[in-house]
Amino acid sequence: MIAQTVIPDFGGGEGSCVRENKGFCWNWVKDNWGDTLWPAVRQHVELTAIAVVIGFAIAFGLALLAHRRRRLEAPITVTTGVLYTIPSLALFQILVGFSFLGLNRLTVEIALVSYTLLILFRNTLEGLRGVPAEVREAAEGMGLTRRQVLAKVELPLALPAIVAGLRIATVTVISLATVAAFIDDEGLGSPIFRAIQSNVFKTELLAAGGLAVALALLADAVLVIAQRLVTPWARRQRA
């Protein structure tokens, strides 16, 4: 990892806060925002967005399959479950071992995607299955085709469960993506690793860690608001 940032010992005119690694130095954050922290946040958002979008696409397809053919559920659950339980550091290490992968973003994304699959698959499938039997029966009885039942009834009703899965997956990926800097030097993990390597530079550690937490909270809030917008019926209570 190449340190772009001045480490406490080398701190020229930055004052005693940074040099003595006392606690949290706002000045350092201000000085390094544009060059270090903000780019790391943007990379982190990219890493997360790519992983969640691809993970959702795969998990959604698998859930539709398992919804139609019940016997596919067990094998898919086991496979995604195994992926989910592999310790992240081990998985990164295993992936790097493949010759066609390297210390790059592709390797990171493969790992991150694999962690989203179980959550997104299970939630989507539960959402589709959670449609009340009488609603499905009425839909079929009125002459909706299977595809119409899926598109007009099951998917809209599964939305809250799907969004719940997206929230967990997104927060998980934001957290895991910091570890990914171990493979590919980008995202908020990058300043965190650097801080650890520089005698645990507290300001940088706290700033980058705090930004990761803030990012997770923000992403969660955005998803909650999005869900409220697309499911107005879920909030209305009996008059």
Add this chain to the structure above:
Amino acid sequence: MPTEHTAHEEGPSALHRTAAATVEFVHVAKQYPGQDEPAIRDLSFTVPAGEVCVLVGPSGCGKTTAMRLVNRMIELTSGDILLDGSSIKGRDTAQLRREIGYAIQQVGLFPHVNVGDNIATVPRLLGWDKGRIRSRVDELLELVGLEPEMRRRYPAQLSGGQRQRVGVARALAADPPLMLMDEPFGAIDPITRARLQDEFLRLQNEIRKTVLFVTHDIDEAIKMGDRIAVLRHGGELAQFATPADLLMRPADEFVEQFVGADRALKRLALTRVRDVDLRVLMPEHERDGHPRIDEGVPLRDALAELLQAGRQEGIVVDAAGKERGVISIDLISRSLEPPA
């Protein structure tokens, strides 16, 4: 189900003119795979167009199965079902179902769309244009006695009775010649239930659909049916008769038992006071102390009023309060005798 203030007064709408379908069960059998006994062994009967036929029987008798065979929610094992003479076999199931109204006990309204969109389900599938759908939804809301503003409510915001009305409106939306109703008023408190039954009968009087109505409640069957098919285990037709016939001449012990020991009282519930040949009024000075009985009530209620008042005779009055004649316990009792 119009309520008083929304009763249909304008000229005949499309509703009044649509055809109703004849439904024929021809040696219908249904055997579920992996079960020893067939759910339905051999069922044949014909429902004339425009009539309400109630399928009634103990649980497990195959009545719901029989109904669901008609719109192919369940597929026939053998035999055939004819709608206006043509077989349901080989029909595209989605197309077939769009032509048959379907209302079930749990209603099954779509929770994620409002009342108007729920009612518009089948018209949309049939590709009606927006204006036509809009006016049809308005018409149906009025028909089932709901305010036009209700169209924007979500199902979760409705009472149980309102949901049932929306369910019936949705089933009627594309003006189907046949309605299948599976215990549509089953999950509702008795008072609302009686009101919905009355409203449906009034509505049916207006629209004259063919209706296959499933219930396990013999009282509901007697009240709602033009004809009643009593089924016993294995979908065997124990009796197919009008309510009066069923009560007067049960075919066998099973039907007699199913109809109940109080079948005489049930028959009294079928006849209204105004349908009886009343005795002439007694002189005016003798009329005091006799209960005054509305001519629109069933004989059963009239009997109850007489017993309550401890009198043999009551004065029958019409809606305007005009005295029409005299009803007596003796007259009520004689109305139960089989016609000569």
